[in-house]
Amino acid sequence: MHKLTENILDKISIDFLRNQVLKNAYGNDDTVIAGLDPRILLVWYLFFGLVPWFMNDLVLLLCFFLFVVMTTRAARIAPLVLVLFCVGVFTQTGYLFIAALFFGGNTGTIVPLLVMTLKVAVVSLASITVFSGLDPDRLASGLLWYGCPGQLSFSISFAYRILPVLMEEFQNILLSYRMRGNPPDKSTFFGKIRYLGYQIKLIIQSFYPLMLNTAKRSRTTVEALELRGYRYSLQNPAVKRMKLAMLKVTRNDVIFVCVSAVWVAVSFILSAGLSNVI
Amino acid sequence: MSAVEIKNLTFTYPGAKEPILKNVSLEIEEGDFLAVVGNNGCGKSTLCKTLNGLIPHFILGDMEGEVRIEGVSTKEQEIGTLAKKVGYVYQDFENQIVCPTVLEDASYACLNYAMEDYEEKGREALEICGLASKVGDYVWQLSGGQKHLLALAGTAALSPDILILDEPIAQLDPMHAGRIYDILKELNEKYHKTVIVIEHHTGYIAKYCKNVLLMKDGGVKWKLSAKEGLRRVDELLESNIFPPQVTRAALQMKRAGILPESVVLPVDIEDGKKVFAPYLKETGPFRRETAESRASERKLENGGKLVSFDNVTVTYRAVKGEPPKIFDNFSLEIRKGEKIALIGSNGAGKSTMLKLMMGLIRPGVGRVTIRGKETGSISKEELGKTISMVYQNPEEMFIMDSIRRDVEYAMKVRKVENYEKRTDELLEMFRLTDLADRDGRLLSGGQMRRASLAIGIALNPEMLLLDEPTANLDIATRREIMKTLQMLKGITDTVVIATHDMQLVCDWAERIIVLSSGYVIADGPKEQIFADMYVRSQVGIRPPEIYDMGRELGILKPCFTIDEFIGCFGGGQNA
Secondary structure, X not given: OHHHHHHHHHHOOHHHHHHHHHHHHHXXXXXXXXXXXXXXXXXXXHXXXXXXXXOOOHHHHHHXXXXXXXXXXXXXXXXXXXXXXXXXXXXXXXXXXXXXXXXOOOHHHHHHHHHHHHHHHHHHHHHXXXXXXXXXXXXXXXXXXXXXXXXXXXXXXXXXXXXXXXXXXXXXXXXXXXXXXXXXXXXXXXHHHHHHHHHHHHHHHHHHHHHHHHHHHHHHHHHHHHHOOHHHHHXXXXXXXXXXXXXXXXXXXXXXXXXXXXXXXXXXXXXXXXXXXX | OEEEEEEEEEEEOOOOOOOOEEEEEEEEEOXXXXXXXXXXXXXXXXXXXXXXXXXXXXXXXXXXXXXXXOOEEHHHOOHHHHHOOEEEEOOOHHHHOOOOEHHHHHHHHHHHOOOOOHHHHHHHHHHHOOOHHHOOOEHHHOOHHHHHHHHHHHHHOOOOOEEEEEOOOOOXXXXXXXXXXXXXXXXXXXXXXXXXXXXXXXXXXXHHOOEEEEEEOXXXXXXXXXXXXXXXXXXXXHOOOOXXXXXXXXXXXXXXXXXXXXXXXOOOHXXXXXXXXXXXXXXXXXHXXXXXXXXXXXXXXXXXXXXXXXXXXXXXXXXXXXXXXXXXXXXXXXXXXXXXXXXXXXXXXXXXXXXXXXXXXXXXXXXXXXXXXXXXXXXXXHHHHHEEEEOOOHHHHOOOOOHHHHHHXXXXXXXXXXXXXXXXXXXXXXXXXXXXXXXXHHOOXXXXXXXXXXXXXXXXXXXXXXXXXXXXXOHHHHHHHHHHHHXXXXXXXXXXXXXXXXXXXXXXXXEEEEEEOOEEEEEEOHHHHHHOHHHHHHHOOOOOHHHHHHHHOOOXXXXXXXXXXXXXXXXXXXX
């Protein structure tokens, strides 16, 4: 038991979180999904992020669900994100579904709940595939192509650069608090709760020094951006064209679109066929 | 033609009472390699910012006079036009890297200025800066030294005719520092760039720079050739710049009558050899070294065991691919009362070792124990009573909004009796009383460092770990920090410092541990470490210049200070 709690505690350390976030942002840039053209993927997302809301057919949703599970797998999403996804879906509708199962719900109550859960799951997994599987920089280029302002795509790309720096600094600040702090005794049950509260308080407090430090370092960044022509790039359409020149539809994109289309078509046929049988 | 012409330049920051630059007139020739020296706050950085147009176009303030770059006034040029002529690498270079990957950042400026071959230009710049193998990497995968090279590459990609670097080697180990300067030299000689560095390591100025400019109180005192400038020992010392040790030694000897008046002061070891050799009196004996090392050995046996590493293996969580192994079967003991310097090139495992002692990282295999207790099993709060760590970046130690509250925080929450009195004492001891109500982040580098030390020892820990305590400090402030370390005697008697600063190592450490890719390759007193050429070549450590000078002259007794060196000359009256 002691081993187990230790093991779990080890897993949710800040260091672990940091690693997971980094893994998610930088660790899967060589997957099939990451190699796709972001413009194609955004259109794909438009379909899988919107259409499921308007469908109520269980078979169809199940087929969609299977498909996005596969794309998520192909994108090699970090486990943490998947855990968050499961917790998210469960707290949204999943718990109702289970409650209904246990308290004598019949198919009349279960099917709508299952449909709802599947909808949320499909949309979430599609989002995870696109936004987590795609290299943020490419995502930014994709958005830029569709006419989003240059500032937005720069913000995404810059966040991608600064993320590891911030995580490391946050970890150090949190450590400063912990090393110098005096936590409540955690031997009793109430002590444990107080200890948890104390930890949460530290995490919240750590954000203040982090923000101040970031403000301090941004002085240089702002000057450097000016020197490095950021302002000019926003005004010059040629820069946008050059930036987007790297976006190319490749054979993989075509295959991906075809597979998606075929899968969707087959799903529709299957669901139509099954509803005829029933 | 002059690359830069400054005429009667006066600049005042908004809200400041006095101008930071006062009536500066200056000419910098094309193809110069100029070092700008001067004490903190004398306007060096401000002067450099007037060259690339940040002043007056971006930083507002009151500017009089004129700055001409290649004959055209900066007022008449846009920042964008100027940026292609004048490149600037900041002292906090990390913050000027804005893209996630290496190639993107190197070509970023070229892309922004709509140069069609931007990627090619970025690649070329990376090639020159020796980062060709890192083209596809993410920025966070680079070491500190490599990031600096990237910042340089990102600036050089625009191929400006003038390159300005603000303290380029402050955070680097000697090997990487040498590399940066070699690259700058190549840019200067092969690509005919004008290079301007703000620098206070006079050893590098002597070796690489052509001219040197001394600034004082917002004005230009003089601009001379590097050798001539460095010989003006007194004027430099007045501005807290320490000329090369060889030069200072020669001047002292001249004044003591050991060297004749007519001797021209040497500025590097090459010169020094010619100057000193005829006057050398004795080259031996060897006795002192062995006696001293024996003394420190005795000391090792006396103290009790405090920390021990037993067969520790550490692997980091990898973002991609195989987890990297930092330590493999690493064992080490630290005894009470030891003064240890931990040296090794960037990435050798110094920080990992400190983190292991703090229980921040747990070894995959093996044990790290403090007084027989495993560090991982002791809570951080408990550990805080025994060990304290001062980070390399003092900003991360400031968790409250004033120095006083930061210093008292740990004592207050732990309900230490009379904590107010102790806080006052600490503030007094570190000369922070006047700054007590200011936010730590807004202090100067040296003040921040003192404050972080005060915070670190507030709880009277038995052991203190310092990560690069003298990085980014000018030499006067470094001396001050060393003095502070001496003050710790009696309170905190075990200290471990991870550092690149060999002067600090020589003046202070009793035991030196040399790490190289996760292994202890040498462990012993300074006499032994610096004499070991193999170790020196492995990790690129560089002893103080005076030590090498002594060796070069064939003096057998190792000289770590100027006085020791002078002792080898002139015989009796001085020793």
